[in-house]
Amino acid sequence: MSASFSSLVKNIPSDLPVLIAGPTASGKSALALEIAETSGGVIVNADALQVFSNWCIVTARPSPEEEARAPHRLYGHIPGDQKYSVGHWLRDVRPLLNCGQRPIIVGGTGLNLTALTEGLADIPLTPQKIRAEGEALLSEGGLSALLSDIDPDTLARIDQKNPARVARAWEVQRSTGRGLASWQDATPPPLLPLNAAAPFVMDADRDWLRERIERRFDLMLDGGALEEASANLAEWDPKAPHAKAIGAPELIAHLKGEITLSEARDLAIIASQQYAKRQRTWFRKRMKSWQAITLPA
Known part of the structure; x- marks a missing residue:
């Protein structure tokens, strides 16, 4: 932890919840641990994987x-x-907000953190039958087949070129009869x-972060990532939900004999770097009022 980070940590009130967002490999967990060890608190995961x-x-x-050094x-x-x-x-994080120890909530899943600080629309789950219907429409008619059924208010808010959005x-429109914008x-x-809360977001230089991502995956391999994949x-x-973990599909493909370990490594690093790019875009768009921590410091 740099001297500037240490100064930042010492200036956070010990009773104020802390939020730490940032792209993968930017050092979020290290900062959370520094805060917990300096002024107390329980580190709470906000990463979806x-x-x-x-x-x-x-x-x-x-x-x-690391978990032995502070509550996680x-x-x-x-x-x-x-x-x-x-x-x-x-639902899981709610009781931890008033558990007697100030929470230090850390993760790279921006939607979790914005839902926590801005609220989350209570939209009913989509029935599998309707999801399959939408997938078929998208496959047969492309985005336009879905866009034609979405209300104007929602169309004005979503990225109309993003298939997932x-x-x-x-x-939501099909299953509830009500537009996503109305729910929001x-x-x-x-x-x-x-x-x-005291909200911080890691603003990492692209090239610096790309190198850290590459080094970290090599450390994962040295630390048993391939053996972990073998166990899965x-x-x-x-x-399965867990299969979205970056590096998992690539290592599994290697274990199945489909690609070499070197190819799996390269593909996993590329996927992680692409994910970091999407994260940085999200944070800069949605977290303008959070205190930015410029990296490298």
């Missing part, structure tokens, strides 16, 4: 040694085949308003 029990090394969860919550507590949404995470808006406008108050091979399901 570090919740799964069957991937520790590949998802860069804190090590047992919501890491590895969900089976890999179990669905775990933003709503599930909010369009599909989600269509599913009825969003309940947030569990932790931003003005009641027998029950591997590419459609």
Whole structure:
């Protein structure tokens, strides 16, 4: 931790909840641990993949040694085949906001953090039948087949070139008879308003971050990532929630003899760098009022 980071840490009131966002490999967990050890608190995971029990090394969860230095919550507590949404995470994090120790909430999943600080619309789950209907429409007619059924208010808010965003808006409209924008406008108050916390976002230089991502994956391989993948091979399901862990599909493909380990390494690093790019875009768009920590410091 740099001297400037140490100064930042010491100036955070010890009773104020802390939020730490940032792209993968930017040092979020190290900062959270520094804060916890300096002024106390429980470190709470806000990463959508570090919740799964069957991937520790590949998802860069804190090590047992790091967890022994401060209390950690919501890491590895969900089976890999179990669905775990933003709503599930909010329900799990709610009791930790008033547990007697100030929470230090850290993660790279921007939607979790914005749902926590801005609120989350209580939209019913989409029935599988309707999701399959939407997938068929998208496959047969492209985005225009879905866009034509979405209300104007929602169309004005979503990225109409993003298949996932369009599909989600269509599913909500089809399953509830109500537009996504209408649901969003009825969003309940947030569990932790931003003005009641100390929010930080890691603003990492692109080239600096790309090099860190590459080095970190090599450290993962040295630390047993391939062995971890081997332990998951027998029950591997590419459609399972845990299968989105970056590096997991690539290492599994190598274990199946489909690609070399060198190819798996390169593909995993590229996927991680692409993910970091998407994260940086999200944070700069949605977290303009958070205190930016420029990296490298």
